[in-house]
Amino acid sequence: MLIGAHTILFTPDAEADRAFFRDVLKFRSVDAGDGWLIFALPPGELACHPADGPPRQELYLMCDDVHATVEAMKADGVEFTKEITDEGWGLLTALKTPGGGELGLYQPKHASAIS
DSSP, X not given: OOOOOXXXXXXXXXXXXXXXXXXXXXXXXXXXXXXXXXXXXXXOOOOOOOOSSSOOOOOEEEOSOHHHHHHHHHHTTOOEEEEEEEXXXXXXXXXXXXXXXXXXXXXXXXXXXXX
């Protein structure tokens, strides 16, 4: 029986990204040993979209008010890489992780499997 999903972010600066998820995003974690933090994520969804190119995966954090969330995160020093845009299905932006990665952040307008 499946009990969950495990997401991995490969990053050149795992320590900085771990601190970001722990201290800025305030995600709960457990230490799997030697400071290797495993984070609890908010409830999630999985969507399968058609692709013109090779298969790929993307990770988006979801919120119920993207403008307020962006302002709160900026106050915590989070850098955003994209302006908020209305994509029809939701309001979308992206933030930079300390290790140089990028995570999407969006406020869905569609029905959600978790709400």
